Amino acid sequence: MMRDERLWMALGWIVLALAPWWLPWLGGYSALGTKVLVYGLGVMALNLLLGFAGGLSFGHAAYFGLGAYGAGMTLKYLAPSTPLALLAGTVVGGLAATAFGPLVMRRRGIYFAMITIAIGQLLYFVAVRWNEFTGGEDGLAGFSRQPLHFGGWVLDIRDENKYYYVVLVCFTVAAWIMRGVLRSPLGHTWVAIRENRRRAEFLGVRADLYIWAAFAISGTFMALAGALNALLFNFTSPQDLHWILSGDFVIMIVLGGMRNFWGPLLGALIYIVAQDYLSSVTDNWMTFIGLLFMVIVLAFPRGILGLLRRRGKAAA
Amino acid sequence: MSLLRLDRVSRHFGKLQAVQDVSFEMNEGELRAIIGPNGAGKTTFFNLITGFVPPTSGDVWFAGESIRDKAVVYRVKKGIVRTFQITEVFPDLSVYENVRFGVETAAGVNGRPWLPRAKRLELARRTDELIEVVGLAAKADRVVSELAHGDQRVVEIAIALTMNPRLLLLDEPTAGMGDAETDHMVDLIRRLHSERKLSILFIEHDMSIVFGIAQKITVLDHGRLLAEGTAAEVSVDPQVRAAYLGEEAKA
Amino acid sequence: MTQLLLFNAFNGLIQGAFYALMALGLALILSLNSVINMAHGGFLVIGAYLAYVFAPYVGFAGAIVLGPLGAAAIGMVVERVLIRPLYKRPDPLYTLLLTFGLALVIQDLTRTIWGPTGLPFEVPQILASPVSTVFFFITGYRLLVVALVAVAVIGLFLLLRRTPLGIRIRAGTLDLETVSALGVNIYMLRALNFALGCLLAGLAGVLAAGVLGLTPPMGNSLIMPSFVAIIVGGVGSLVGAILGGLLIGLAAGITTTFYPAASEAVIYLIMLIVLVVRPRGLLGHEGLFE
Numbered sequence: 001m002m003r004d005e006r007l008w009m010a011l012g013w014i015v016l017a018l019a020p021w022w023l024p025w026l027g028g029y030s031a032l033g034t035k036v037l038v039y040g041l042g043v044m045a046l047n048l049l050l051g052f053a054g055g056l057s058f059g060h061a062a063y064f065g066l067g068a069y070g071a072g073m074t075l076k077y078l079a080p081s082t083p084l085a086l087l088a089g090t091v092v093g094g095l096a097a098t099a100f101g102p103l104v105m106r107r108r109g110i111y112f113a114m115i116t117i118a119i120g121q122l123l124y125f126v127a128v129r130w131n132e133f134t135g136g137e138d139g140l141a142g143f144s145r146q147p148l149h150f151g152g153w154v155l156d157i158r159d160e161n162k163y164y165y166v167v168l169v170c171f172t173v174a175a176w177i178m179r180g181v182l183r184s185p186l187g188h189t190w191v192a193i194r195e196n197r198r199r200a201e202f203l204g205v206r207a208d209l210y211i212w213a214a215f216a217i218s219g220t221f222m223a224l225a226g227a228l229n230a231l232l233f234n235f236t237s238p239q240d241l242h243w244i245l246s247g248d249f250v251i252m253i254v255l256g257g258m259r260n261f262w263g264p265l266l267g268a269l270i271y272i273v274a275q276d277y278l279s280s281v282t283d284n285w286m287t288f289i290g291l292l293f294m295v296i297v298l299a300f301p302r303g304i305l306g307l308l309r310r311r312g313k314a315a316a
Numbered sequence: 317m318s319l320l321r322l323d324r325v326s327r328h329f330g331k332l333q334a335v336q337d338v339s340f341e342m343n344e345g346e347l348r349a350i351i352g353p354n355g356a357g358k359t360t361f362f363n364l365i366t367g368f369v370p371p372t373s374g375d376v377w378f379a380g381e382s383i384r385d386k387a388v389v390y391r392v393k394k395g396i397v398r399t400f401q402i403t404e405v406f407p408d409l410s411v412y413e414n415v416r417f418g419v420e421t422a423a424g425v426n427g428r429p430w431l432p433r434a435k436r437l438e439l440a441r442r443t444d445e446l447i448e449v450v451g452l453a454a455k456a457d458r459v460v461s462e463l464a465h466g467d468q469r470v471v472e473i474a475i476a477l478t479m480n481p482r483l484l485l486l487d488e489p490t491a492g493m494g495d496a497e498t499d500h501m502v503d504l505i506r507r508l509h510s511e512r513k514l515s516i517l518f519i520e521h522d523m524s525i526v527f528g529i530a531q532k533i534t535v536l537d538h539g540r541l542l543a544e545g546t547a548a549e550v551s552v553d554p555q556v557r558a559a560y561l562g563e564e565a566k567a
Numbered sequence: 568m569t570q571l572l573l574f575n576a577f578n579g580l581i582q583g584a585f586y587a588l589m590a591l592g593l594a595l596i597l598s599l600n601s602v603i604n605m606a607h608g609g610f611l612v613i614g615a616y617l618a619y620v621f622a623p624y625v626g627f628a629g630a631i632v633l634g635p636l637g638a639a640a641i642g643m644v645v646e647r648v649l650i651r652p653l654y655k656r657p658d659p660l661y662t663l664l665l666t667f668g669l670a671l672v673i674q675d676l677t678r679t680i681w682g683p684t685g686l687p688f689e690v691p692q693i694l695a696s697p698v699s700t701v702f703f704f705i706t707g708y709r710l711l712v713v714a715l716v717a718v719a720v721i722g723l724f725l726l727l728r729r730t731p732l733g734i735r736i737r738a739g740t741l742d743l744e745t746v747s748a749l750g751v752n753i754y755m756l757r758a759l760n761f762a763l764g765c766l767l768a769g770l771a772g773v774l775a776a777g778v779l780g781l782t783p784p785m786g787n788s789l790i791m792p793s794f795v796a797i798i799v800g801g802v803g804s805l806v807g808a809i810l811g812g813l814l815i816g817l818a819a820g821i822t823t824t825f826y827p828a829a830s831e832a833v834i835y836l837i838m839l840i841v842l843v844v845r846p847r848g849l850l851g852h853e854g855l856f857e
Binding site for chain 3: 056058103106109110111113114115117118119121122125126128129130131243244247250251254283284286287289290291292293294296297298301
């Protein structure tokens with residue numbers, strides 16, 4: 001089974017690495033591929049908290065948006081450096097998640113969800129009203145990603161295909177780290193808390209501190225995704241912090257399968273391609289997305305990978 | 317030497333006297349049963365030992381130290397580990413994952429995002445060993461919620477064993493089990509006692525089990541200590557017969 | 568200055584009254600149906616637009632009654648068809664996502680049917696004029712809003728304390744299993760409770776329409792503060808939800824006087840302070856919804 005998974009991962013990675021060649025052929029474009037990877041990274045980060053540690057955050061767009069604003073404002077006001085912008089966005093979002101974590105770490109279920117939603121809205125209104133720096137409702141523009149310098153060699157990532165590879169590298173490293181953490185005792189502890197918090201606490205585990213750690217780590221990688229997204233479009237807006245985006249994130253996770261590490265990536269792929277397609281063919285794409293939400297919840301609560309796994313088990 | 321000692325311990329819940337003025341002593345390596353009719357205070361007695369409720373009065377000693385005011389977690393670290401009347405496991409995880417979590421918790425590595433290979437292998441070996449001890453090796457990869465009830469209770473004991481108990485408390489270990497499952501559990505308790513030299517204190521309703529394996533029996537009734545002794549002594553005690561066995565005879 | 572402060576404070580209280588109505592409905596649905604109703608803003612919009620549609624036929628007063636009733640009826644159908652199949656899944660995630668999707672559908676359909684731009688909700692001339700020249704901001708309509716909210720709240724509490732339905736709802740929030748064992752049809756109970764929550768949302772919508780006008784996303788700006796009202800007031804407490812709603816409305820109004828840009832953020836700051844100082848909210852119970 002182990003070997004199976006490695007084979008799938010290697011195959012998947014090759015497919016991703018060749019995306020700029022086969023995407024146009026299917027009617028897609030590189031930026032769409034980049035967007036899938038960026039959102040995939042974000043929802044995998046959220047799923048670390050949601051699917052593995054059992055923390056129902058419905059306000060994770062806040063950290064995505066903070067990463068985006070952190071990166072954009074660094075480029076606009078501080079220094080024309082892409083690595084610095086990515087780092088700054090990640091750190092800002094990560095620190096915010098670390099700071100807000102203690103407010104929710106002792107809560108569960110409904111309460112956890114409501115407080116995370118509300119914290120997200122706080123940050124949303126800061127972005128909307130702090131006009132001079134954030135550009136208010138119109139969003140933050142006037143910055144663009146800068147070429148990467150490796151000693152004397154310059155990689156001009158203003159080209160969309162080249163930026164795709166930057167994102168692919170970030171995605172790969174981040175996914176590798178998250179997968180490692182989830183397979184470590186820390187990851188095992190999160191799962192145990194999700195399964196039976198009382199039991200874990202009786203064994204001497206301070207569940208709240210572990211949930212805090214999950215919240216902080218999840219928020220950090222989500223912020224990296226936000227920073228990458230801001231550089232993809234050279235733009236960010238308060239919509240990147242809005243609760244509607246938080247809801248989109250959660251449905252991507254459920255769609256792909258929240259008990260599986262790679263499920264969210266699959267969910268992001270389907271959701272973003274569907275959204276891209278629907279918004280190009282109908283004005284009422286929101287209705288279709290809303291209906292998609294309901295169909296997923298009522299008919300496929302385990303997500304696609306959950307369904308496949310079930311089928312596999314039934315067959316075997 | 318006495319491992320566990322309760323000194324005139326009482327516990328009230330409002331007006332209800334759950335445990336009244338009970339003194340109790342248990343030696344290292346002993347296999348002891350607690351019996352008594354429903355409402356005798358057996359589970360409260362367990363909760364007093366494990367720290368889930370503090371005593372209203374009296375003192376609790378473990379391995380020469382007063383643990384009266386110590387938290388559950390402290391007592392677990394000292395070696396007082398229990399199972400519950402209602403099975404408490406991690407239902408959607410495999411047997412292996414359940415036990416591995418206990419092993420990692422006992423090793424104090426819960427918070428580590430990374431382990432060196434040697435440590436990882438050592439913990440894996442320990443996990444395998446404990447699964448072997450409780451006889452679940454063939455079912456290690458099965459999800460616990462899909463196992464039979466008897467096996468789930470065995471998993472719970474395996475989790476308890478990961479914490480390196482000096483005193484293992486089992487709350488009705490055979491409750492709700494069929495004959496084969498009960499035999500397996502009784503055999504497991506016996507082996508843990510004889511092979512691993514564990515001190516075990518268990519609550520049990522099935523008298524054939526109690527008389528079959530317990531070295532000594534403590535009888536509670538209405539929160540009071542009614543009698544104590546070997547199976548032979550307890551079974552002829554007139555008070556016990558009146559309060560407990562009499563009730564069974566009626567039923 | 569004083570007049571400006573009074574003006575903003577009064578505006579804030581009106582706003583707070585809307586939050587309180589919304590929060591009451593949300594709290595009812597939260598405690599008995601265990602659903603975080605993300606579509607609550609959608610039911611507000613339904614109530615408002617239905618009133619707009621009915622008004623030419625039944626008059627202003629009739630619309631104020633029929634709008635919320637329409638929202639309640641649609642709420643009952645939604646509960647029956649979409650939410651009831653989910654009660655067997657204890658994870659709140661699923662109803663959260665379902666009502667979220669429903670919110671998107673309602674907003675989009677409203678936009679498609681009535682257009683994306685705002686529509687005026689005509690208030691009778693006699694109610695639209697100020698009652699005093701000094702306090703120009705106090706119109707008859709605004710007084711009517713305050714009065715109707717008060718009537719709705721008192722009515723709700725009478726319903727919950729005096730009628731068999733209300734007593735069952737309250738008992739159900741404490742222990743649904745026992746209520747079920749006593750022979751109460753808990754499916755019907757939860758459907759009625761959901762409809763009751765939507766009725767309150769619809770009423771908030773009708774009343775808000777007269778103050779703010781009608782737009783398809785009008786529910787979005789009211790639902791989040793209503794969540795905050797519940798958290799501030801204490802999850803599980805209906806009185807807390809009212810108190811929380813009025814408090815944050817007033818705070819936002821007063822902040823507008825001094826620092827308009829922070830008028831929304833202040834709501835969330837109050838929430839953060841409450842969460843730090845009193846994690847269960849002002850009137851919340853220990854251990855509930857932990």
